[in-house]
Amino acid sequence: xxxxxxxxxxxxxxxxxxxxxxxxxxxxxxxxxxxxxxxxxxxxxxxxxxxxxxxxxxxxxxxxxxxxxxxxxxxxxxxxxxxxxxxxxxxxxxxxxxxxxxxxxxxxxxxxxxxxxxxxxxxxxxxxxxxxxxxxxxxxxxxxxxxxxxxxxxxxxxxxxxxxxxxxxxxxxxxxxxxxxxxxxxxxxxxxxxxxxxxxxxxxxxxxxxxx
Amino acid sequence: xxxxxxxxxxxxxxxxxxxxxxxxxxxxxxxxxxxxxxxxxxxxxxxxxxxxxxxxxxxxxxxxxxxxxxxxxxxxxxxxxxxxxxxxxxxxxxxxxxxxxxxxxxxxxxxxxxxxxxxxxxxxxxxxxxxxxxxxxxxxxxxxxxxxxxxxxxxxxxxxxxxxxxxxxxxxxxxxxxxxxxxxxxxxxxxxxxxxxxxxxxxxxxxxxxxx
Numbered sequence: 407x408x409x410x411x412x413x414x415x416x417x418x419x420x421x422x423x424x425x426x427x428x429x430x431x432x433x434x435x436x437x438x439x440x441x442x443x444x445x446x447x448x449x450x451x452x453x454x455x456x457x458x459x460x461x462x463x464x465x466x467x468x469x470x471x472x473x474x475x476x477x478x479x480x481x482x483x484x485x486x487x488x489x490x491x492x493x494x495x496x497x498x499x500x501x502x503x504x505x506x507x508x509x510x511x512x513x514x515x516x517x518x519x520x521x522x523x524x525x526x527x528x529x530x531x532x533x534x535x536x537x538x539x540x541x542x543x544x545x546x547x548x549x550x551x552x553x554x555x556x557x558x559x560x561x562x563x564x565x566x567x568x569x570x571x572x573x574x575x576x577x578x579x580x581x582x583x584x585x586x587x588x589x590x591x592x593x594x595x596x597x598x599x600x601x602x603x604x605x606x607x608x609x610x611x612x613x614x615x616x617x618x
Numbered sequence: 619x620x621x622x623x624x625x626x627x628x629x630x631x632x633x634x635x636x637x638x639x640x641x642x643x644x645x646x647x648x649x650x651x652x653x654x655x656x657x658x659x660x661x662x663x664x665x666x667x668x669x670x671x672x673x674x675x676x677x678x679x680x681x682x683x684x685x686x687x688x689x690x691x692x693x694x695x696x697x698x699x700x701x702x703x704x705x706x707x708x709x710x711x712x713x714x715x716x717x718x719x720x721x722x723x724x725x726x727x728x729x730x731x732x733x734x735x736x737x738x739x740x741x742x743x744x745x746x747x748x749x750x751x752x753x754x755x756x757x758x759x760x761x762x763x764x765x766x767x768x769x770x771x772x773x774x775x776x777x778x779x780x781x782x783x784x785x786x787x788x789x790x791x792x793x794x795x796x797x798x799x800x801x802x803x804x805x806x807x808x809x810x811x812x813x814x815x816x817x818x819x820x821x822x823x824x825x826x827x828x829x830x
Binding site for chain 2: 468496503504508
């Protein structure tokens with residue numbers, strides 16, 4: 407039985423979607439951020455960075471959201487969450503996952519925690535503003551790509567990168583130009599949200615509307 | 619024949635190391651940044667973000683450094699650059715690759731280009747200073763982990779994440795406390811640099827000493 411340590415709406419969303427798609431038994435373990443449990447000694451034993459999510463699979467304790475996603479996908483090839491190994495499609499799948507994980511995701515963290523990225527006590531607003539502009543450009547780039555090769559990031563084939571993007575789009579729903587205002591992205595996010603597995607996660611985590 | 623679009627010392631270092639380890643035929647294609655060729659129409663066709671590296675494998679054109687690394691590793695399992703799919707070791711390998719790619723690597727980009735992360739025309743120094751402190755903490759964390767489970771990130775087994783870390787350590791050589799001053803990290807980087815494949819890349823790209 408997998409254990410997913412989570413807090414509603416956090417980085418656990420992506421692996422939670424996948425666990426629901428896979429259909430294997432799993433248990434959700436709440437890490438109560440309102441009580442700072444993600445910095446507790448017990449949780450720091452699981453993840454010394456004090457970051458959510460953590461996946462526990464028997465003796466295997468995993469951190470880093472995209473790593474957990476790849477691990478789950480590899481262990482359950484029948485769920486077809488990623489293209490087969492060694493194919494061109496797998497390469498493009500990695501390209502999208504990495505773009506989301508190493509470019510969009512880090513900028514979203516700066517957007518939420520700009521004060522961590524400047525030593526100027528009054529500098530956070532200018533950091534957030536710069537990063538907000540960068541993020542809008544990134545989502546517009548994704549929207550443009552989807553206009554050529556949609557409806558999903560991998561074309562006709564749904565894959566886990568679409569769930570990863572849904573998670574990031576939710577975090578970006580407060581941008582001046584949010585993803586839902588971008589037509590090809592909105593179409594893709596609607597398709598993903600309509601999946602029964604997505605609906606179960608939205609209900610279980612209590613994700614308020616609009617989802618993205 | 620693989621084609622790797624590169625500029626000495628850029629993100630191509632990690633895939634270049636892997637191509638030398640694999641031993642498959644490949645051609646290096648210089649993208650002359652001193653002439654702004656990474657923003658040329660021809661290069662933007664390969665990577666609309668104008669970022670180096672790009673790997674071309676027949677009809678497959680790949681961007682995103684960690685994606686290129688995973689793709690090459692998957693296609694050449696004999697080179698043993700990553701643990702087998704579906705194992706606990708593969709999960710931990712993903713965890714390290716993602717930590718380097720989604721946490722350390724993005725902060726290094728802010729360290730080099732702080733002006734992109736603030737709208738305050740005078741704010742770049744305060745951004746760089748904050749990120750430099752963050753980066754030193756990250757390398758110290760890695761050093762501490764290696765003290766328990768080294769010599770490599772995956773313990774006794776060398777893997778491609780060690781090359782990825784060597785690339786990041788090179789970029790971090792100007793930090794107030796650079797990786798080479800951290801004993802377990804320095805030991806691991808020395809082991810990696812001593813590999814014949816690493817030596818060939820250092821010579822071909824003309825990477826000045828100290829390498830890290």
